[in-house]
Amino acid sequence: MKHLESRHWIFGGLFLFVIISMALNVNFDMRVSPETKKMFTFIDSLPAGTTVIVSFDHEASSLPEIRPLALVVLRHAFSRDLKLIGTALLAEGTAIGYRLMNQTAAEYSKIYGNDYVYLGFKPQYIAAILSMGESIPETYPKDYLGHSYQNLEMLSTVKNYDDVATVISIADGSMTTHWIEYGASRYNVTVTAAVTAAMMTTYDPYLASGQLHTMFGGLRGAAEYEKLIGIGGSGKRGMLAQSVAHVYIILLIIAGNIIYFRTRRKRRGVS
Amino acid sequence: MEWGVIIAGLLTLAIFSFLYRDNPVYKIAESLLIGVSIGYFLVITWTNTLMDLLFEPLTNEGKWSLVIPLALGIMMFGRFHKKIAFLSRIPIAVLIGSGAGVAIPAMLEARILRQISATTGPLVTESGYLDLSLIVVLIGVLTSLAYFYFSREHKGVFGIAAKTGTYFLMAFFGTTFGYTVMSRMSTLIGRVEFMLSDFLHLVH
Amino acid sequence: MTRRIAQIVCFAFGALLFALYFSQLPAVRSLNTTIMIDYWQIIFAITLLVGVISFVKISVTNIRRGDSRPYRIISLIGLTVMPVFAIFWGIKGDSPFMWMFEYVQAPMQSTVFALLAFFVASASFRGFRARSAPAAVLLAAAILTLLSRSSLEGIVPQIVTDAADWVRGNPSMAARRAILIGIGLGSLTTSLRVILGIERTWLGREK
Numbered sequence: 188m189k190h191l192e193s194r195h196w197i198f199g200g201l202f203l204f205v206i207i208s209m210a211l212n213v214n215f216d217m218r219v220s221p222e223t224k225k226m227f228t229f230i231d232s233l234p235a236g237t238t239v240i241v242s243f244d245h246e247a248s249s250l251p252e253i254r255p256l257a258l259v260v261l262r263h264a265f266s267r268d269l270k271l272i273g274t275a276l277l278a279e280g281t282a283i284g285y286r287l288m289n290q291t292a293a294e295y296s297k298i299y300g301n302d303y304v305y306l307g308f309k310p311q312y313i314a315a316i317l318s319m320g321e322s323i324p325e326t327y328p329k330d331y332l333g334h335s336y337q338n339l340e341m342l343s344t345v346k347n348y349d350d351v352a353t354v355i356s357i358a359d360g361s362m363t364t365h366w367i368e369y370g371a372s373r374y375n376v377t378v379t380a381a382v383t384a385a386m387m388t389t390y391d392p393y394l395a396s397g398q399l400h401t402m403f404g405g406l407r408g409a410a411e412y413e414k415l416i417g418i419g420g421s422g423k424r425g426m427l428a429q430s431v432a433h434v435y436i437i438l439l440i441i442a443g444n445i446i447y448f449r450t451r452r453k454r455r456g457v458s
Numbered sequence: 459m460e461w462g463v464i465i466a467g468l469l470t471l472a473i474f475s476f477l478y479r480d481n482p483v484y485k486i487a488e489s490l491l492i493g494v495s496i497g498y499f500l501v502i503t504w505t506n507t508l509m510d511l512l513f514e515p516l517t518n519e520g521k522w523s524l525v526i527p528l529a530l531g532i533m534m535f536g537r538f539h540k541k542i543a544f545l546s547r548i549p550i551a552v553l554i555g556s557g558a559g560v561a562i563p564a565m566l567e568a569r570i571l572r573q574i575s576a577t578t579g580p581l582v583t584e585s586g587y588l589d590l591s592l593i594v595v596l597i598g599v600l601t602s603l604a605y606f607y608f609s610r611e612h613k614g615v616f617g618i619a620a621k622t623g624t625y626f627l628m629a630f631f632g633t634t635f636g637y638t639v640m641s642r643m644s645t646l647i648g649r650v651e652f653m654l655s656d657f658l659h660l661v662h
Numbered sequence: 663m664t665r666r667i668a669q670i671v672c673f674a675f676g677a678l679l680f681a682l683y684f685s686q687l688p689a690v691r692s693l694n695t696t697i698m699i700d701y702w703q704i705i706f707a708i709t710l711l712v713g714v715i716s717f718v719k720i721s722v723t724n725i726r727r728g729d730s731r732p733y734r735i736i737s738l739i740g741l742t743v744m745p746v747f748a749i750f751w752g753i754k755g756d757s758p759f760m761w762m763f764e765y766v767q768a769p770m771q772s773t774v775f776a777l778l779a780f781f782v783a784s785a786s787f788r789g790f791r792a793r794s795a796p797a798a799v800l801l802a803a804a805i806l807t808l809l810s811r812s813s814l815e816g817i818v819p820q821i822v823t824d825a826a827d828w829v830r831g832n833p834s835m836a837a838r839r840a841i842l843i844g845i846g847l848g849s850l851t852t853s854l855r856v857i858l859g860i861e862r863t864w865l866g867r868e869k
Contacts, residue, residue, distance in 0.1 A: 195477070195478065198477050201646075202650075205643075205646060205647060205650050206650060206654065209647065209650050209651055209654055209661060210654065210660065210661055212661060248645070249641075249645060250648070251644060251645045251646075251647065251648015251649060251651075251652075252641060252644040252645055252648065254648070278498065278499045278502045278503065279495075279498070281502050281506070282498075282502075307502075307505075307506040308502050308503075308506040308507070309506065309507055310503050310507055313557065313560060314556070317560060327510070328510055328511070328514075328515070329510045329514075331506070367568060368564040368565070368567075368568040368569065369560070369564055371568075372563075372564055372567045372568045372572075373563070373564070383641045383644075384637045384638070384640040384641035384644065385634075385637055385638040385640075385641035385642075386641075387637050388630065388633050388634045388637055389634075392573055392576070395576055395595075396572050396573060396575070396576030397576070398568060398572055405637070405640055405641065405644065406640070406644035406647070407640070421648065421651060424651065425644065425647040425648070425651065428643075428647045428650070429640065429643055429644065429647060432639075432643040432646070432647070433639070433640070433643070436639050436643075
């Protein structure tokens, strides 16, 4: 470890603070933000038996953040006896979505084919969104497991977006934009989203204009939602570490600026 | 402990080793990741799309109209040989043309008309008060657009508008940075949680 | 000659799909669906296969040249293993294919992303300077956001959270909206230029 640079100390500090915070395993009580409450209220308002599309539009890289978000949405939806159709517009979301749906369905004793179905992945996402607006069975003649669409009892009354209450896009990138621009614009499907924190400001204009019905996101959003549905999860567990990390970054910004201004003053003093 | 967890833990450590410096262990893990990712993508595309939408309807259901897109798809392979590379232009034209065609109404409606409509609301409320938030948004949108208009020099009143737009843009970048930090930290916290609880069993 | 044919095909598909947007006739909607699924989706999927084969070709060339040979071999092994697992054991449930995804691909992918947290921390110390008034606004917005989204409810005053929410919902949103409108205008004109054959870079270089 001969060549430790300043960045290594910064990395080490971050690692140390996060590890200690995680090891302490302290749970916080927190305020629920209005946007998380709005998402919760929306799903809560859907009558039992309503069909909802849950689209896993994310990659494996954001799994630590996406997983708590997806779990709270699925758990809430299953607890409300909603019928879920799982899809994926990104390849990696396919396997993750399949796993998460099965895992959560088992918690609520839901039966594949009756209570939920997983349709799988189509690579050209714009074509998939548009063709689902016309005909979901033609877009997905078979589900992810190879069952014919016609043989799935739950899907007998589902032809296109008119038969679906909402599309919940669980995204870490711009896929929700495509749902809004092609799904909501053309077919008037209600689009809601659970997104990673990095994408939240991207969707603010759509939220403000009503094109995106509701949205919540980030690990904090997942923790708030866990509080609302009364089930603990990794959202809540990560809150202390998240807060400590934020304070660490703020201190680094302040420290960096103090050093900068001092150096600048010295240079001006010298010149 | 499950073998899978051990392997996942070791590969996680291999990737984290990059923080010290680039090294062969990291490079091996990275190469494995690239290969496995591409292999995964290949399988999912094949099973979820080509089998369901092309080969099965063509062979089992006799949907012979699919010969045309199949032929167009095969023309893409012309890219691998200089003499027949020109053939790939046709399927590319289908993809590009389709994308452009559906984008026009979508961009016009979703990104332009609806967004402008949401910006232009009544600036005075029913009770006679100014809707400050809407005024701020209107000024913000106009001045930010002025900043990005480079066909005219940013001088005079226009220059002041563009300069004001800079501040709104900085507010956006700062807020986005804050949320991005949150997102990255969440990912790190997730990995640390895995290492501490599943891999090392130090935390339950 | 093929350049001209490609341009005509591009115009045909582009103009057709644009026109189909404006009709609700069942026959038109059916045609729309056919183009989406039978043409666009299938050709796109085959194009992805071309990408995979391209990667294999480049890797083999590099292996022959001795350029990063061990790493290229490992990549190719990883690439081969996945379809082999899928063919023999399928892709469902607890298959080896899913095992590889869950214990090899997903952990590594999320760890690569987690590295960014460290670089963000380093950049915060080295790069974020309040050199000017706009930069100070950027930093202030960032710090407000970080404080408001932590769980320090007892320590951080409510006014900080309210201020952060106001900044996000108004000035920040306004700037993002302007960017969206700008991108929308750009995409619109580029799409028109592509369909009308004015924009031809996608055709490649003319001989």
